[in-house]
Amino acid sequence: MQIKPETTGWTLADWQLAQQQGQGLERLLALLAALDAAASQSADVAWIFRVDAAGLKSQWQALEARKAAGENLPLLGVPFAIKDNIDAAGWPTTAACPAFSYTAAEDARVVACLKAAGAVLIGKTNLDQFATGLVGTRSPYGAVPNSFDSSYVSGGSSSGSASVVARGLVPFALGTDTAGSGRVPAGFNNLVGLKPTRGWFSNKGVVPACRSLDCVSVFALTVDDAVQVSQILGAEQDLDDAFSRRSPQSAAVGMPERPRLAIPAQLEFFGDTAMQAAFEQARSELAQLAELVEIDFTPFSELAALLYQGPWVAERTHAVGALVQQPEAMDPTVHAIVSKGGEYTALDAFAAEYRRQELARCIQQQLQQVDALVVPTSPTIRTLAEMQQEPILYNSQFGTYTNFTNLADLSALALPAPFRSDGLPSGITLIANAWQDFALADFGRRWQQHLALPLGATDQAFKPSDVTSKPVAPGAVRVAVVGAHLRGMPLNFQLTTRHAAFVEATETAPEYRLYALANTTPPKPGLARVAEKGASILVELWDVPLANFGAFVAEIPEPLGIGNLLLQDGRSVKGFICEPLALGSAKDITHFGGWRAYIADLKKSQETPA
Template identity: 65%
Template sequence: MAFTTGFTLQDWQRHYRQHPQEVLSTLEALLADLSTDDNAWLYLATPAQLRAQVEPLLAAWQQDPASLPLFGVPFAVKDNIDIAGWPTSAACPAFTYVAESDAVAVANLKGAGAIVLGKTNLDQYATGLVGTRSPFGAVCNTFNPEYVSGGSSSGSASVTARGLVCFALGTDTAGSGRVPAGFNNIIGLKPTKGWLSATGVVPACRLNDTISIFALTVEDAFLTASCAAGYDGLDAYSRVNPGLAPAALPATPRFAIPSSPEFFGDTRAQAAWEAACAALIAGGATLQPIDFTPFSQLAEQLYYGPWVAERTVAVGEMLTRPDEMDPVVYGIVASGNNYSAVDAYKAEYLRAELTRQIQQTLSQFDALVVPTSPTIHTLEEMKQEPVQYNSQFGTYTNFTNLADLSALALPAPFRTDGLPAGITLIAPAWYDRALATFGIRWQQQQALSLGATGNALPAAGSLPASPLHVRVAVVGAHLTGMPLNHQLTRRHAVLVEETQTAACYRLYALANTIPAKPGLAKDNSGAAIIVELWDIPLARFGEFVAEIPAPLGIGTLELADGRSVKGFICEPAALADATDITEFGGWRRWLTREEHPHV
């Protein structure tokens, strides 16, 4: 076993800082330790392919390490995603071709310095949530080989859970980036559709596909997704983040949960879910049961309606060669021929109606929390009921992409039989970062070991700075609980912290303002003033500024720790008849001065 087993991004970065000349030798040793006898792997890099990736990066990293945040970090790629010069099979030998170029997401990761070690097994054509529908064999659960790993991204989840790579790419149409994460005690980030390009991905359902990320920590998953992402003009379904979503979930979030969750008689899964709910409440969350009917109805549409015809389109001429396909996959995909264009339009109308109901429900909460899967089955059990049990696994996942939602699968309290049982957070599109902020707190609260490695969870890291949010310092009527705070909260601004300005400001109570407001002015003889920092979505910042009346405005403030942020400033002319209240150190202290006479 390689000494790098279970390394997180922090571990890899630390290793290369301490041993900058050992990049190639470290990865060569890791590669030599892997084997295609492990059926999670379908293809491993040759030594030459490894060197070809590493050598061009060395000079750039030596000049500017910050330009390559994933420098030398090994990752795996599901074998329905292209890597230039490598075979792509989608777990169908007869379909296999050699890719001419990297998938855009892979190219972006390589551009950040990451190194592909190999390609991984999957349910054929990414059709399944089980990990057993592959001619290369079923990928076993990393905790108990008698059980399924989950699919379709089975190999990617397995090699991540065992710590063979730092992260891995999967795909997610119906839950393939989440169910395997739940079954293997790892993170499964299902990005908003269109955040990561689908160019170079063998489609399953183009309208609903997205590349997904497996990792051992939430921080690693989100940084990986951020590096892989980017608008792609060649992908008709690529999108630009509109900058409307919150930067984080509140410290005490309000979550929706299914009112009568279904576990198909699996009492261990139910007990694990109840333990997770108790842990959520202990962590400060409020749980509100909701009617789950629209979610369930939409979930059923993905396989039991005309939407399956998308898979028929994707597989194309291979349907004329059924003897070269997995029989269960063939049966599912071929069923798409049974639907007409009229059926498809009716299905789209129903999808839109159910999606509107779902989005209206979610608008009342910070997120929805569900069991990642309601149950798990052994490999032998899957042979008896391959379709029914697969369908059960998708109970809490199938609707997500149809409703254009983001999702994050997280490790949660284990079942009493020693198998993992995860939870998944689901929220509107572009809430990816907000979900990750909660996921970090949750993972630290649970303190479970990483995947199947037995390694302890490291101290919490941080997410990369967000270019889609503006940090604003508020000093008066916009503070928490004050009359104008709603101008922030209704725009999904999130409180970051209370802090102080540098000691070069004076605070004034302005005359004749309703509601009462302070003015902040820079002054060399000033003092540190208490402020709150809020992150407001970039696209809502202009609206917020437009509501600020004279003599106030937004400028740049210096904080006590040296940071510079946007914040409230005041026109000097308005200070002539204002009351200097600097000695109180903050607006709230001034308002409550009679309660604190010695301040």
């Protein structure tokens, strides 16, 4: 009989509620006991190491002390797992190679960030050795099976992290992604896989695969949970990581109500008709939410081929070090790949880098014409038996729509998609230029809510309550607009051309009066806060990238300006205000409740604006 913890399929919100109810330690110990009981019946190869009860209580005691001291702990008591190429202080790091194993002296920066937020490390997970593979089978600790059908692969290299999240054991886990390792397992296990812009999350304390391309990734049951974790991991640039970068805070933070999504004009599924049919169904669903435009995929395919057919393999050789001289200590397929790194010369490296840059520029220009690219996460899936027959060929097929992403410096978000006819998951991946991670998440939320698939491989239904009100994206300013900047109004382009994203339509607190200003072109309103006889006025909220906010404000003419605006629900946001001097000659239009109603009345009566 399969033993399932009572917390199976819990999201961050569920765990946070348990903390509020004072059940945090009780639930964590129950989870650990259930994992131990299940392991006593049969080994769970998704785990390499797990915390014991003493270690769990030690983490909890430290958190209780910090909570009592008044620290802000947004992930208090939330359990998580990490791929075993990521360091945790006092834990072994093996990268799925026992001969490589060492005990970490300190936490990787990403682990330290999560612990600082109050999260509790439950265990370290299995992987394709040295993160070399998209299959989940290249490990001496065992091949991690698919969470829906154990005869199929789980995908890799972050196989164990995907498995423990898909089965609902933890609400999120960290993986890594160089060629698709944070996305393919998500697609094979009905998960969200967030592959961030390179350098957003620190790689300090992570065993490298290709150091110039590596990303720490996040697996979660919902887009909201993945975003919440990413905000913690990417809150600050890590100056101790030479590849860490700071966001320019100028990229889009959301998508239009009906975005333009590119899709490859020619798609390859390697004869997998079930995966092809599932993607066609996904395409039909996408067409309800977005405009789909076909593009030439040739540059993407050529760049993808460079990853394993070019000198970046030498980065893997460099990461493995002297172990490459000990083939008996390594997985045979991994060694066969990594050992080829020495065949490339410096001339090969520079030639490939020049071609990479040319293709990346071409790809980035293509993506500037759309809001994102959408592809199948993987064109096919294979059984464990099939992988033994063609371990390299089938692995290469899995990377058809993933290998190019980090080479081209792109952001990506893998999402659950309609299931195949055989009951296995399929997945789609949204891809955009660097730093558009929150824009991808914006559409990802809509997509997940649209399909409302069960969470991972659990029996938990996706609930509308799992989609919370959209937080302000880091690096953005939330602005309330009341007149000519509303959607469909003449100055709305000043927002959209600066990559601002519409958030919601709402109302001010009932403390304002609205006026039509005199002698303004195009017609503009003035909003004034009053001590009495105020009313709620309809406004729209937009998130403006911080780096573009100054240019937006610079275009605002007198007597208007930007100040603080109080909303009906108590939130305070930036918004348009008006100098009192201009209101004497203005027309009070408060009774219309908003600018749209006033403009509609003007058109109806064919009056000239005041």
